[in-house]
Amino acid sequence: MDDTRQPNLVVILAAMVWIAMMASWPADAASPWDTVPALDTVRSRLNLTPEQDSKIVPLFERRLSELQQTRVKLEQAPSRQEKRSVLRDAKRQGDTFNTDVEKLLNTQQKSEWRDIRKETREKFKERAEEKRESQ
Numbered sequence: 001m002d003d004t005r006q007p008n009l010v011v012i013l014a015a016m017v018w019i020a021m022m023a024s025w026p027a028d029a030a031s032p033w034d035t036v037p038a039l040d041t042v043r044s045r046l047n048l049t050p051e052q053d054s055k056i057v058p059l060f061e062r063r064l065s066e067l068q069q070t071r072v073k074l075e076q077a078p079s080r081q082e083k084r085s086v087l088r089d090a091k092r093q094g095d096t097f098n099t100d101v102e103k104l105l106n107t108q109q110k111s112e113w114r115d116i117r118k119e120t121r122e123k124f125k126e127r128a129e130e131k132r133e134s135q
Contacts, residue, residue: 035067035120035121035124036064036067036120037116037117037120039056039060041116042056042060042116045112045116046105046109046112046113046116048109052104055104056101056104059100059101062097063093063094063097066090066093070086070087070089070090073086074087098117
């Protein structure tokens with residue numbers, strides 16, 4: 001396999017897993033909002049300045065709205081191809097969210113932000129797996 005394509009494959013596979021989890025989301029499972037770190041956690045761990053905080057809040061609000069719209073679109077998508085398209089769009093939106101947040105942070109905050117995101121993804125995966133095992 002061409003090594004330049006491997007990271008893209010990993011991203012695509014991760015997105016497909018995320019989409020599959022979203023598409024089969026039980027009503028009582030962890031919510032899609034669990035994929036976004038809590039704003040209070042971000043504020044405290046990143047020690048945001050008031051200016052940073054005022055710029056990050058709208059980004060989080062937009063991201064939560066996007067996740068809600070993605071869930072609805074996935075539920076309504078009639079074909080696998082359309083679901084994949086919704087997931088690709090969701091991935092792009094997530095990348096944009098991350099880039100927009102990182103633009104507001106200093107080097108130390110970016111490192112902590114990446115740690116927060118990693119922890120959030122791990123918690124989400126654990127909750128989804130626990131939910132699947134309990135069914």
